[in-house]
Amino acid sequence: MRKFLTALTLTLVSVAAFGQTPAPANNVLGDVLTVDAASKQIYVKTDAGAVVIITVSDATRILKNSPGETKLDKATPMQLSDVAAGDRVLALGRPSADGKTLVGPRVVVVNTKADIAAKQEAERAEWRRRGIVGVVSALNPQTKEITIQTRTAEGPKPVVVAAGGANVKLTRYAPDSIKFSDRKPSAFEEVKVGDQLRAKGDRSEDGARFTPEEIVTGSFRTSVGTVASVDPAKNEITIKQMQGDQPLTVVVRPDSVLKQVPPEALTMMMGGGMGGPGAGGAGGGERRAGGQGAPAGGQGAGTGQGGGQGTGQGTGQGQGGGVRRMGGGGDFMQQMLERLPPVTLAELKPGTMVVVSSTVGADPTRVTAIQLVSNIEPLVAMMSRRPGAGGGAAGLGGAGGAGGAGGFNFGFGIGQP
Numbered sequence: 116m117r118k119f120l121t122a123l124t125l126t127l128v129s130v131a132a133f134g135q136t137p138a139p140a141n142n143v144l145g146d147v148l149t150v151d152a153a154s155k156q157i158y159v160k161t162d163a164g165a166v167v168i169i170t171v172s173d174a175t176r177i178l179k180n181s182p183g184e185t186k187l188d189k190a191t192p193m194q195l196s197d198v199a200a201g202d203r204v205l206a207l208g209r210p211s212a213d214g215k216t217l218v219g220p221r222v223v224v225v226n227t228k229a230d231i232a233a234k235q236e237a238e239r240a241e242w243r244r245r246g247i248v249g250v251v252s253a254l255n256p257q258t259k260e261i262t263i264q265t266r267t268a269e270g271p272k273p274v275v276v277a278a279g280g281a282n283v284k285l286t287r288y289a290p291d292s293i294k295f296s297d298r299k300p301s302a303f304e305e306v307k308v309g310d311q312l313r314a315k316g317d318r319s320e321d322g323a324r325f326t327p328e329e330i331v332t333g334s335f336r337t338s339v340g341t342v343a344s345v346d347p348a349k350n351e352i353t354i355k356q357m358q359g360d361q362p363l364t365v366v367v368r369p370d371s372v373l374k375q376v377p378p379e380a381l382t383m384m385m386g387g388g389m390g391g392p393g394a395g396g397a398g399g400g401e402r403r404a405g406g407q408g409a410p411a412g413g414q415g416a417g418t419g420q421g422g423g424q425g426t427g428q429g430t431g432q433g434q435g436g437g438v439r440r441m442g443g444g445g446d447f448m449q450q451m452l453e454r455l456p457p458v459t460l461a462e463l464k465p466g467t468m469v470v471v472s473s474t475v476g477a478d479p480t481r482v483t484a485i486q487l488v489s490n491i492e493p494l495v496a497m498m499s500r501r502p503g504a505g506g507g508a509a510g511l512g513g514a515g516g517a518g519g520a521g522g523f524n525f526g527f528g529i530g531q532p
Contacts, residue, residue: 143206172219182234201228251310288333291476293485311529334475366483375458376490
């Protein structure tokens with residue numbers, strides 16, 4: 116029995132980390148919507164979107180386990196009244212034939228919302244402290260080394276990432292996905308020149324090499340244009356792209372990150388006063404579309420309510436205003452973008468210039484926003500003055516040439532836990 120429960124707990128841990136792993140057959144896995152203690156019922160929304168009512172009995176064991184634990188040795192009993200909305204649960208039992216109810220499960224394993232958030236924030240801090248971000252510029256299949264161009268305040272710098280280690284974990288964003296948690300197991304052969312790459316590990320003393328523990332890659336598209344129309348009912352906007360006449364439909368999901376260049380920063384940018392990562396002024400937490408915050412860095416697993424989400428690669432849920440220092444090994448431009456204040460879909464107006472990052476999907480006329488930044492005219496002007504940049508909006512080329520016209524890569528598609 117213990118081995119059986121341990122295996123199922125491993126499944127729960129996997130889902131908490133990646134968000135897409137299916138539940139074992141004849142069990143229910145998902146996020147708690149609400150709990151009716153009087154009727155002993157837990158309403159759970161599964162990863163497939165279905166709502167299942169779990170009715171516990173006096174014989175049901177409810178166990179609280181920490182996210183990331185691979186055994187039940189440290190699990191502790193908890194009461195049904197302590198289970199709350201936002202918790203992650205795995206109920207071990209046989210659902211009804213229509214899949215809408217599960218009565219009398221043997222065990223319900225719970226990862227609480229607070230514990231999940233704490234673990235994710237610890238992971239974010241680790242990725243910030245020991246992370247690196249860049250765009251793949253060369254691949255060496257013989258040595259399995261990946262050369263990336265990192266963006267610094269002094270300009271692009273090449274770093275060689277040793278991806279051939281036996282214990283290196285490689286994952287990759289799936290097409291049309293927007294969350295870090297949606298990444299899939301990958302291999303060196305899937306990495307392409309022009310991909311964005313984020314890795315966690317250790318940099319050499321001279322900064323020229325990086326020994327990773329984990330590597331995340333993805334093919335991202337950067338699209339620049341002006342807003343033509345906004346449809347809040349569909350959570351979509353249409354933009355007129357700077358390159359080509361074809362309109363682009365941008366779908367905004369709850370996990371999409373919407374930012375804006377604030378008015379107070381315009382003068383600084385246009386006047387050249389915001390030339391490096393130490394420049395300040397634009398505080399504010401990251402707002403997820405529709406007022407929802409997700410514990411992932413713009414692209415994260417599981418959602419939590421509240422518009423005051425800390426930046427996905429910054430301070431954590433509920434953290435907000437104020438300028439924070441730019442530390443860690445992250446890309447300078449991405450760090451600056453993280454500090455921009457939020458904007459809602461309803462606040463976007465026709466004629467506003469925006470840049471949108473997305474994965475490269477099957478339909479070139481339709482994308483799902485990972486991140487969107489509005490009021491970018493001064494940001495384009497500032498970036499075009501930096502070493503190695505192309506001129507104007509044409510320099511905001513998308514990764515791998517998708518959706519851009521070359522020049523420097525805007526490079527803010529890939530997220531963090």
